Amino acid sequence: xxxxxxxxxxxRAAIEWRGGHALVMAGAGTGxxxxxxxxxxxxxxxxxxxxxxxxxxxxxxxxxxxxSRIGTKHEGLFAGTFHSWAIMQMHSRKDLPVRPExxxxxxxxxxxxxxxxxxxxxxxxxxxxxxxxxxEVLNYTGYARSTLVTIEAYLxxxxxxxxxQRSFVIKAxxxxxxxxxxxxxxxxxxxxxxxxxxxxxxxxxxxxxASRYDEVLIDEGQDLNxxxxxIIDSMVPDTRIFMVGDxxxxxxxxxxxxxxxxxxFTKRIPDSKVLKLEENYxxxxxxxxxxxxxxxxxxxxYQKRLRGTRGRxxxxxxHHFNNAFDEADWITNTILESHGEGEKFSSxxxxxxxxxxxxxxxxxxxxxxxxxxxxxxxxxFALAHxxxxxxxxxxxxxxxxxxxxxxxxxxxxxxxxxxxxxxIEKLLKSQSVQEAKQIVQEALDKxxxxxxxxxxxISRHRTEPGEALRSALRAMKxxxxxxxxxxxxxxxxxxxxxxxLAERRPDVVDFIETYTLDPIHxxxxxxxxxxxxxxxxxxxxKGLEGKRVFIPQAQYGMYPxxxxxxxxxxxxxxxxxxxxxxxxxxxxxxxxxxxxxxxGFQTTxxxxxxxxxxxxxLLNHEGQAAPSQRGPIAxxxxxxxx
DNA sequence: AACGTTTCCTTTTTT
DNA sequence: AGGAAACGTT
Ligand SMILES: Nc1ncnc2c1ncn2[C@@H]1O[C@H](COP(=O)(O)OP(=O)(O)OP(=O)(O)O)[C@@H](O)[C@H]1O
Ligand SMILES: [Mg+2]
Numbered sequence: 001x002x003x004x005x006x007x008x009x010x011x012r013a014a015i016e017w018r019g020g021h022a023l024v025m026a027g028a029g030t031g032x033x034x035x036x037x038x039x040x041x042x043x044x045x046x047x048x049x050x051x052x053x054x055x056x057x058x059x060x061x062x063x064x065x066x067x068s069r070i071g072t073k074h075e076g077l078f079a080g081t082f083h084s085w086a087i088m089q090m091h092s093r094k095d096l097p098v099r100p101e102x103x104x105x106x107x108x109x110x111x112x113x114x115x116x117x118x119x120x121x122x123x124x125x126x127x128x129x130x131x132x133x134x135x136e137v138l139n140y141t142g143y144a145r146s147t148l149v150t151i152e153a154y155l156x157x158x159x160x161x162x163x164x165q166r167s168f169v170i171k172a173x174x175x176x177x178x179x180x181x182x183x184x185x186x187x188x189x190x191x192x193x194x195x196x197x198x199x200x201x202x203x204x205x206x207x208x209x210a211s212r213y214d215e216v217l218i219d220e221g222q223d224l225n226x227x228x229x230x231i232i233d234s235m236v237p238d239t240r241i242f243m244v245g246d247x248x249x250x251x252x253x254x255x256x257x258x259x260x261x262x263x264x265f266t267k268r269i270p271d272s273k274v275l276k277l278e279e280n281y282x283x284x285x286x287x288x289x290x291x292x293x294x295x296x297x298x299x300x301x302y303q304k305r306l307r308g309t310r311g312r313x314x315x316x317x318x319h320h321f322n323n324a325f326d327e328a329d330w331i332t333n334t335i336l337e338s339h340g341e342g343e344k345f346s347s348x349x350x351x352x353x354x355x356x357x358x359x360x361x362x363x364x365x366x367x368x369x370x371x372x373x374x375x376x377x378x379x380x381f382a383l384a385h386x387x388x389x390x391x392x393x394x395x396x397x398x399x400x401x402x403x404x405x406x407x408x409x410x411x412x413x414x415x416x417x418x419x420x421x422x423x424i425e426k427l428l429k430s431q432s433v434q435e436a437k438q439i440v441q442e443a444l445d446k447x448x449x450x451x452x453x454x455x456x457x458i459s460r461h462r463t464e465p466g467e468a469l470r471s472a473l474r475a476m477k478x479x480x481x482x483x484x485x486x487x488x489x490x491x492x493x494x495x496x497x498x499x500x501l502a503e504r505r506p507d508v509v510d511f512i513e514t515y516t517l518d519p520i521h522x523x524x525x526x527x528x529x530x531x532x533x534x535x536x537x538x539x540x541x542k543g544l545e546g547k548r549v550f551i552p553q554a555q556y557g558m559y560p561x562x563x564x565x566x567x568x569x570x571x572x573x574x575x576x577x578x579x580x581x582x583x584x585x586x587x588x589x590x591x592x593x594x595x596x597x598x599x600g601f602q603t604t605x606x607x608x609x610x611x612x613x614x615x616x617x618l619l620n621h622e623g624q625a626a627p628s629q630r631g632p633i634a635x636x637x638x639x640x641x642x
Numbered sequence: 643a644a645c646g647t648t649t650c651c652t653t654t655t656t657t
Numbered sequence: 658a659g660g661a662a663a664c665g666t667t
Contacts, residue, residue, distance in 0.1 A: 059656065083657050108653080109659095116661085126662085135653060188657040223656095255656065354654050376655080384659060416644045517657080539655045563654060577655080 003038055005281075007031075014275045015039050021236065021272035023221065023265040024244040027306045028291070028583035029282030032244035033062075033543060036217045037069045039242065044074060048214050051076030056085055057219040058228070058252065060518055061375065061536075062543035066219060082228050083188060083517060086195040095205060098194050101509050103186040104398045105516040109382055111138050111176075111187055113403050118175045122168055131168050132161070141173045145189045146225040146256030182428065183400045192227050199234040210238035220543060221245030225256035229268075236269055248295055248302040251539060251577050253569065280306045282545050284313020287589045290618045291582040294610060298575055299568075306583070316582075316589035318554060318611065320623035324594035328364035331550050331592065335533060336368060338548070345371060348533045349546030351581045352376070353558050355521075355537055360594075361552060362535065371529050376537030379519035385484060385491040386498055390512070392472050393465075396458040397509055399427050399436035411479050412451055419443075433459055458508065465511040466503030473499065538581045549585035555593035556609040565605030578610050591619075 007015060011031050014024050015038045026032050036055060044050055055066050060081055067079040078085060090100040106114075115134040123131050132140075144154035151173045155161055161169060180187065186194075199206035210216075216235060218224070221243040224232070232241060243265070250259035266272050280288055285308040292305040321327040335348050352358050355377025365372045381390055388411055394404035402424050409420040426439045437455065441448045454472040461468035473480075473495055484491050501520065505511040534546070560574030582589065591611075611619065 081657070108656090112653085113660095120661095128662085129651090133652075191657080252656070254654085356654080378653090378658090382659085387659090414644075418643060537655065561654060573655095 003034075003041075005034070007034075007038065008277075008279055010275070010277050010279075011035055011038070014277065015042055017242075017273070017275065019273060021241040021269045022243070022275055023262060023272065024242075024275045024277060025246070025262065025303060026244070026277035027246055027280065027303060028249060028580070029280040029306070029545070030277035031279075031281055032246070032277065033066060033069065033219055034281075035277070036066065036219055036242070036244060039215075040070060040074075040077070040217065043215060044077075049076065050074035051078075052212065052214040053077055054085065054213050054216045055079035055219070056082055056216060057543075058082060058223040058257075059220070059540060059542060061540045062220050065543050082231070083191050086191045086231075087513070087517065089195055089209065090191075093209075095208075096194065096198055098186070100186070100513070103184050104394055104401055104404075105191070105513055106180075106185045106187050106403075107379070107381070107516050107519070108138070109387075110185070110403055114179055114183075114185070115172060115176055117402075118172050118179060119168075122171055122175070131165055137169055137172045137176070140169060141176060142189060143254075143256050144173075145193065146227050147258075148226045148230070179402075183402050184398055185401075189227065192231065196227055196230040196234075200230055203234075206234040207238050210235035213239040215240045215242055218243040220249070221262050222247055222250040222259040223252045223257045223542075224261065225252070225258070226261075227256070229261060233268075241269060241272075246303075248576060249542060249580050249583075251542065251573055251580060253573050278304065278307060280308045281310065282586055283308060283583060284310055284587060286313045286315045286618075287582065287585050290316050290589070290614070291579055293614065293618055294575060294579050294582060297610070298572055300572055310586075313587060315618070315620050316585075316591065317620040317622050318591040318593070320621065321592065321594050322624070324360040324553075325364075327552060327592050327594040328360040331361060331552060331590075332364040332368050332370060334550075334590070335370060339370075343547075345531045345533045347547040348550065349541065349544070349548070349584060350533065350535045350550045350552065351538050351541055351584060352535065353538060353553065353561055353577065355535075357553055357558070358535060365533065365535070370533055371531065372533040372535050374521045374535050376540040377521055379521060380494065380497070381515065381519055383491070383494060385480065386494050388480070388483075389469065389473060389476070389495055389498060392454045392476065393458055393469065393508055394512060395436075396433065396455050397462075397512065399430045399433055402428065409451065411476075411483065412447070413479075413482070414447065415444075415451075461508075463507045465505050465508045466499055468508050469499045469502045538577050541584055542580055545584055545586055547586045548588040548590065549581070551581050551589070551591045553593055554591040554609075554611060556612075559610050560607050563604055565607045567605070570604070571607050574607075575610060592623075 011034070014035045024032055024035060040053055040055065043053060055078065057063050057066065058081060063079060063081045070077065070079055087100055090096050090098050112134050115137050119128065119131065119134055140154055140159065141151060144151045151170055155166055155169060199209060216239050218241065222245040235241065245262045247259040247262060250257060261268065266274060288306040288308045295302050319330060321330065331350065335345065339345060350361060380386055387407060391404040391407040394401045395408045405424050405427055406420050409415050409423060410417060423440060423443045427436055430436050430439055437452055440452055444451055454475040457471035457475055458468045461471065481488050501515065502511045505514060559578045560571050564570040564574050
């Protein structure tokens, strides 16, 4: 076993544990992920083949963290998200009911679009506003599926919907399922559902999958929802489950995760043991003191307080500014200053509750030419022009892809919704790309050549996605220039970026799958250098660490977030979000705020800023403005819709 | 049937 | 920023 660190006694017990299933319950920075990595190395050193070990977790970033810590030398070892593991199973096993290359994986935007179209049919014209939004329908549906309950049961338990509103949600939810199926769409939940259902209904299949592993190691176990638990449950008889988790860091209840499930680990999994780690190796004690205080304010009982091993360190600061621009400039100036003194840009992580609130900070990074990478928030493929090009590719590989065809066809002058609908109606009955081309040809006659040119170009280069996109882009240039005549030069680079991303994939289907499962965030990744500042959402930052951590907008309305004040459970989850953010910092923790509050913003309840009454000895206040109260500012200033 | 203009709404967080 | 609804024009 080769680590640069010496494990402590508790870590050794976890690393060397060779009994049954085990759960390591321990706080932030105590080395849970370290234990997973060292265990994996230990098992391999004892002769376990790397391909007989799987490292799973929920978020992509936590999965990347595991992957980079284990390195590349163990060929066959799987380290990734549950979703990517499930997709890999579908690709590699012929006994699963789904061939993923025949399906199009859809993201949240597509899901919403599909439900929008369903809603338009289900509700009388002009009365749409009386009914729940597509976003609500999608959230209810997703939550119900993730927690393995029917939509009816979910609505009865959590929602106060009656009569036509209730029946609308139920109908929309069921039609969503049917529409997906008919269009050969698979959403994120489907990916897990296919595997979970197959394994539960067919024990022989579950055995065949699970017995390929000597051990399945799961990081961030508090984030698992019942759907993911179902996959784990069906593996329990045939492999060893080694899970690590921290109830204080549970921040995915909104998608059905339930940290009680790790409390009841030994009940749920027979012949299992719970282990503990109690020393934090990440952060200075001054940082841990503040984090401990935040969790102490909760009425819920989490496990013990964090005890550090790295000395006291500097007291965290909260710097107050009058506006978001000054705040952003302070952050970027601080980064530049330390860079001048030899510190790397990559030592800095800027943690956001919502990425849409990062506008000023991004602008400031750009203006000072600081290289940075954005993780979380809007995807590159959420932009109108990137969606257009992607629609051409999707329409080509899946003639049943209604949303792609609708978007693609209506790009062309003279083709509106009515014509497109007529064509799509026929396409939905088609069997092949060949047939699809025929249908478009017949429907459009003279205009068909222009519409089909990009489609033909893409289908000609299916195994050279770079070339496929390049030639499609060439054929669509005229439309793009016309449709985006005001700002084409600004949009153009995103499409070139798409082409270069496609270049690295083996075929167009893989291109779509890869970037739907792991989208690029933000449009410009500034600078070519490896050394970059990371601008990241707290949800994505879980499991990660940084020498210096910035937490901007530490103020009323953000922690807890205005939209998550509706219940005690929501507020407690928000408290854990802040706790996760604080515990990312190794040496320096720099909170700040932009002076304004959130008056007028749509809230779901009432709650004070978590640090409103923080003891002075835990946090240094700097700057002129008083600790921010609920101040007067237009709601759109926060959300970035202005 | 298509399209331009205006006005309003929406996504908080991840897969 | 994207998209839909409403309304008027072509
Ligand atoms: N025994 C040790 N000696 C020195 N450093 C250690 C030791 N164990 C862990 N570390 C370091 O402490 C830091 C935190 O460890 P790790 O990320 O594994 O914690 P974690 O429990 O997974 O945290 P989180 O809950 O945030 O995911 C890492 O930089 C790791 O390398
Ligand atoms: Mg970890």
